[in-house]
Amino acid sequence: MTGLIGEYNRSIDAKGRMSVPSKFTAVLGDSFVISKGLDGCLVIYSNDDWDEFEDKLKRLSGADRTVRELRRFFGAGASTVEVDDHGRILVPSTLIAYAGLTKDITIVGTADGRAEIWDTAKWNAQNEDINPEEAAQSLFEKGIII
Numbered sequence: 001m002t003g004l005i006g007e008y009n010r011s012i013d014a015k016g017r018m019s020v021p022s023k024f025t026a027v028l029g030d031s032f033v034i035s036k037g038l039d040g041c042l043v044i045y046s047n048d049d050w051d052e053f054e055d056k057l058k059r060l061s062g063a064d065r066t067v068r069e070l071r072r073f074f075g076a077g078a079s080t081v082e083v084d085d086h087g088r089i090l091v092p093s094t095l096i097a098y099a100g101l102t103k104d105i106t107i108v109g110t111a112d113g114r115a116e117i118w119d120t121a122k123w124n125a126q127n128e129d130i131n132p133e134e135a136a137q138s139l140f141e142k143g144i145i146i
Contacts, residue, residue, distance in 0.1 A: 003027035004044070005109035009120065012105050016091045017084075021107060024115060025083055034095060034117070036077030039126065042091070042099045042117040049113055050078070091117075 003023055012018040020028075024044070033050040037043035045053065057074065060067040077098065081089040091101070104120040118126070139145075 003109075004113060004115045005111055007109075008107045010105050010107060011103050012091065012096070012101055013103075016093060016096055017088045018091060018105060018117075019086070019088050020083060022087065024107070024109075025087065030083045031080060033078055033080050034089075034091065035074055035079075036095065036098050037116055040099060040122060042095055042101075044107075044115040044117065046113070047080075 004027055006021070006023065008021045010018050028044070028046050032047055033045045035043050035045065035050075053074075057067070057071050062068055062071075077095065079092045079095065081091070083089055095101075099117065099119060100122060101117070101119050102121070106118045106120045106123040107115055108118065108123070109115050
């Protein structure tokens with residue numbers, strides 16, 4: 001899936017409504033899943049990608065405590081959202097609280113078919129210490145040449 005790339009500054013209103021970049025809805029359609037993500041952000045999945053993720057979780061043994069915890073974390077922390085006539089979605093209050101979203105938010109494509117929703121201040125802090133040269137070296141060591 002292509003198209004979930006870029007960085008977009010948006011705002012979220014007191015009711016939890018936020019606009020989604022039209023480039024994203026062109027890929028995702030009018031309905032998709034938002035879930036708790038790692039690093040304190042929210043993750044946007046297409047419905048197909050979410051189904052695939054769920055299938056992977058189902059194949060893991062429920063006897064493993066970590067698997068049970070991750071199933072709960074992602075399952076309870078996910079919600080299907082629908083884009084309204086104004087290009088907005090309603091983000092559940094539990095997800096807003098989890099990600100610490102305030103008025104200013106940033107939506108970023110992750111170059112892996114998903115996107116993330118960050119509180120803008122947290123997004124900026126997250127990126128302060130990134131060293132592109134070190135990151136590129138790490139990718140090179142994993143067989144990815146930039």
